[in-house]
Amino acid sequence: MSEPAAPARRSDPRTRSGPPQLNRSQKLMVFVLSMTLFGLANILTEVLPEIRIGPVELSVSYLAFVPVLMASLFHPLYAALGAPLGEIVFVDLLMGDFSGIGELEGYLQLFLGLYIAGCLVRDPRRRGQVFTASVTAVAVDKLLSAVVDIGKVMVGVEDAEYVAGLPESILLLEGVGFTTDLVISGVLFGALPAMAMAPRLYGKVEPLLGMAPRDPARPAPLAERGTGAFLLTALLLAFVSMIAAFTSGIVDNFGVWEPGFIDRYGQRFLWVGVSAACLVLIALVVSVRYLVHARRERAAQDAGAGRGEGRR
Amino acid sequence: MGTRREALTVEWVKLELLRTAYATRGGMLARRDPRFVIGWYLVFAVVPWLTHNITVLLGLFAVCAAAVVLSRVGPLVLGLFLLGFVLESLYVLFAAWFFDGDAATALALAELTLKLATVSLASMAAFVSLDPERLSDALLSLHAPAMLSFGVSYGFRMLPVLMEEFHTVVDGYRLRAAPPGPRGVLGWRVVLRTGTTVVNAFYPLILNTAKRTRTTVEALETKGFTYASEHPDGRRIRLAYLAADRWDVLLIAATLALVAACFGLGHHWPLYGTAG
DSSP states (O other): OOOSSOOOOOSSOOSSOSSOOOOHHHHHHHHHHHHHHHHHHHHHHHHSOOEEETTEEEOOOOOTHHHHHHHHHSOHHHHHHHHHHHIIIIIIITTTOOOTHHHHHHHHHHHHHHHHHHHHOSOTTOHHHHHHHHHHHHHHHHHHHHHHHHHHHHHHSTTGGGSTTHHHHHHHHHHHHHHHHIIIIIIIIIIHHHHHHHHHHTTTHHHHTTOOOOOTTSOOOSOSSHHHHHHHHHHHHHHHHHHHHHHHHHHSOGGGSOHHHHHHHHHHHHHHHHHHHHHHHHHHHHHHHHHHHHHHHHHHHHHHHHHSOOOO | OHHHHHHOOHHHHHHHHHHHHHOOOOSTGGGSOHHHHHHHHHHHHHGGGGOOBHHHHHHHHHHHHHHHHHTTOOHHHHHHHHHHHHHHHHHHHHHHHHTTOOHHHHHHHHHHHHHHHHHHHHHHHHHSSSOHHHHHHHHHHTTOOHHHHHHHHHHHHHHHHHHHHHHHHHHHHHHHSOOOOOOOGGGHHHHHHHHHHHHHHHHHHHHHHHHHHHHHHHHHHHTTHHHHHHSHHHHHHHHTTOOOOHHHHHHHHHHHHHHHHHHHHHHHSOOBSSOO
């Protein structure tokens, strides 16, 4: 069967390091495959029973090995863009559980986790790298979601740090949730299956999409541009600093600050924090769009030069 | 436990999931222009965070609860939501009491719970009854990425095929495996067996889905899918059926009036979580 979308495998060694560029339909294939598989995995997780022992919930929040496999076998960017969309489409939209803005934050968290995880894997046959990637993906996702929850408490309750017992209890519950998620979703249903499957799938599934397997000699850099890496770091630091700000309310003595000062400026400080977080998020979205656009342009140029058929 | 296991067959779960996904949806907001429904939701997703006045929050909560009733949300979804919220706030309350909390802590928690519950109720009222494809078209018209609406259409059509295939693969594993042995303490062997079967079933599934994806994408690209989804004309034709009428405007106006009324009530009879 002749293929209209022939794989863009290049014989000439490129001066620029990094994985080979994908053409448009290959990007779409990776995206759709990742979306479909993770969506199906999420439907299964909906069915799997969960055990609650008090506030400790022993449940599988998602089958993390599926998107981690996709991100470590294929191009991490498109796999990471597709997988969280699968969750939104298959579970939330089709099952009538769409939660508006909450979906956006979930998407960004999981995308970030998976993208970092996919970039960490240089060779999917090395089990140690796949293990690290799975744990990193779940840790980044769950850490960010815990921080968003804490942020909601900070914004939702007036001077949350000064309400007796509130910060400790929220932190305790979030910490417990983070730990169980990391063990169950990150290791049991993330790292262990991914470690077993990545070497078996390597070299088998890529040809089905008409791509070369990942070459350990040409790893995907964490971000194509310095700005991308900087933004990722900035985002992580912003979240970490928000946690730090919240915990410092517990550690510090409450009487140190003047109450009048808090009354006048406390609220405004919260809004400064929230708007800073929003700005970082918007910047991230814009930069990702820019990145995708730039890649598309470059792919179009390459294709135009190579085949003599120019695209817009 | 034994009877429950018999009732919960894979076939039943599959049918139940398909019934949820493809049930006809109706209700007050389902007939409105989906763009205005999203606007309605955004009002209630943002406004609760702008105040600390519990009277206002109670009013907003009541409006959203009424909207949920009018949208004919099923009792199962509603029951799960209520149970989750009650349990969650009980745990936080217990933990706060453990760390020397007092009445002010309880009020602060009530404020937070009210805010989160209002936002959840609003999303339930807006989106449970809305057809997924209409919702994705509305998002597309608000300049969401075209991939989102493609994903919804694709998922809507592929879901039964994928579930059927997964079921076949799992049945194949069970047929070839040895019969199950003793259940073990708390049935840990059953849990382990189920877990490994589910995980193993993904290996053939990944390969099969990869082949199917390639076929689909190549067919789509032959018909100019990416070009059509990016071209303004394609977008215009796809979204041409979205039209707002005066009822949509009325919906937004009534919502804004209700929110203003809530704030008016809160101004007259204020109740704050933290005293002073």
